Amino acid sequence: MALPDLAKKPVRFIGGHRACAGCGFPITIKIILQAAENPVIVGCATGCMEVTSTIYPYTSWECSFIHSAFENVAATVSGIEAAYTSLKRQGRIDKDITFIAFGGDGGTYDIGLQALSGALERGHKMVYVCYDNQGYMNTGIQRSSATPRGANTTTSPAGKKVPGKQQYPKDLTAIVAAHGIPYAAQSSMSHWNDLYRKAKKAFAADGPAFLNVLSTCRLGWGTAPEDTVDVADGAVQSRLWPLYEIEKGKWKLSLKPRRHYPVEKWMSMQGRFRHLFNPQKNETFIEEIQSQVDAKWEELVRRCSAET
């Protein structure tokens, strides 16, 4: 797929929504929906995505759309998919339809994890997409279990004693993969080709599929609108957000950054880590984060090479 070809694909998430300038999720959704061939039914958890794209009487969604509460989009789409399967069996519908559930990291890592796990275990043929912007941004920037260690949020405030969020993020992609579903992958909105390819695979999977897509939030991360793609790319290059996929149980790296790109460089691009650099650099803390990122990367590489 070349970029000009992508541009020719029909767009199912159109402009005019009220997301911030430089927001990452519209790019994420647009590319994913462009990879869908069948008619699409979208379920969407409460969050920025739903709030900014569906303010009645307007919508950005050129497809069927249903909103759910914060915790249950996977359950709502399970219900739709189950009804569809039943109608198809009865011969009352013959179309092939693609079902997608969208949720942010708050609605997926935290409050929606139970519904997601249930849907994966039951085996509904749906694609669950988590657009991970590493925090509760719609409610004014609170920490989530996807927020990186050290980030300043309103509920993990950086002060003299505590330098922002204390915990490392949850490894959701691995948790999802442990359900043994046909396809799970981690991607980033900075890598459109990787995202498009993985969305294609997810739609083609024979059973539940999952995409965890890093999506910049310029307000929550403290970055300039024009840097949205670069910051997401920095997360990938620094190996903090590796691109990989798990296909029928096989782990595979999608990208191996060539040059050494320290996590520090990625952090220094963002206002939410400012306290780690000013008034003086918190060397030990940053080193600790770097070594955790290195250890997780090595573990991932081991998993991927063991499978090949």
Next chain:
Amino acid sequence: MTTNAAKLMKGNEAIAEAAIRAGCQAYFGYPITPQNEIPDYMAKWLPKAGGVFLQAESELAAINMVYGAAGAGSRVMTSSSSPGISLMQEGLSYIACAELPCVVINMVRSGPGLGGILPAQSDYFQAVKGGGHGDYKLLVLAPATVQEAVDITYASFQLAEKYRNPVMILGDGLLGQMMESVTLPKVESPPSPPDWATTGRQKGKPRIINSLYIEGDVMEKRNQHIFAKYAHMAEDEVRFEKYHTDGARLLVAAYGSTARIAKTAIDRARAEGIPVGLFRPISLYPFPNDALRKAAAEARVVLTLEMSMGQMVDDVRLSLEGRVPVVFYGRTGGVVPTPKEILKELHRVWENRA
């Protein structure tokens, strides 16, 4: 913040500060608009006051953290807004049955469903009628100003401990988001854990916190015991405000934000010669039945105003037991009625009185 001079504060932040000053030791919450300033403030200031702040992974988790901390004898609270409070109902039912004290703040937003983030009073029934499953009640207090929200929050911890029952403060998005001048109460030290807290038997009887009663007659006794406390509340905890109710021939019943808007309209109507007064319940449970009956003694008609499709109006009717006709006017969906609009309604009701 140490001085007691008046300061300008946002409702949500003032409530959080009042809770810290009341000796709140633990706060558990989850993000939802329009109350995010409460957890944000708690995250920043409660640890500095020696307390604990934790963000839960859901409201379901938050209320059960409250359950655990209350059982351990800690002064504990949570806050949320309508959809989040709905998720807490199971936990509140357990807490009420297990007789644990806690404070829950609901900054009500419009519903049903995801609704909107604008102010509403449509959680009245959920708050005062039990909300979750089983026979239980919350002690429900509804402030109308930021100062009153501060005073009520400050008092609510001791009320919760007195009755070993959850206290709910029913505000709305308007109260949470507006800034007003407040005088903050003095800082109180948290008490030592009560003698029922599960901090070890200390040579006494085992301390048991439980809400499971398999045998019918034992469960029934529990219900009767809990309701004896509610009867006690009805004696001692009724709160209300009367505004020109003496000789009022048209009585307005309204609570919270709606009541203060109604006051402006009432002042204008009185200037025009309409004998109208306001009865403002502050305790929504226990509901001020007797006081309302007295206030309505000379009324030809009672108008209930709410930011809902009509919920408190049912309790107004139950209180008055058919003595006076009761009519209703409400705005919903987050629409806040204007004084002009209420004045028009006062005219209509007064002109059409029987």
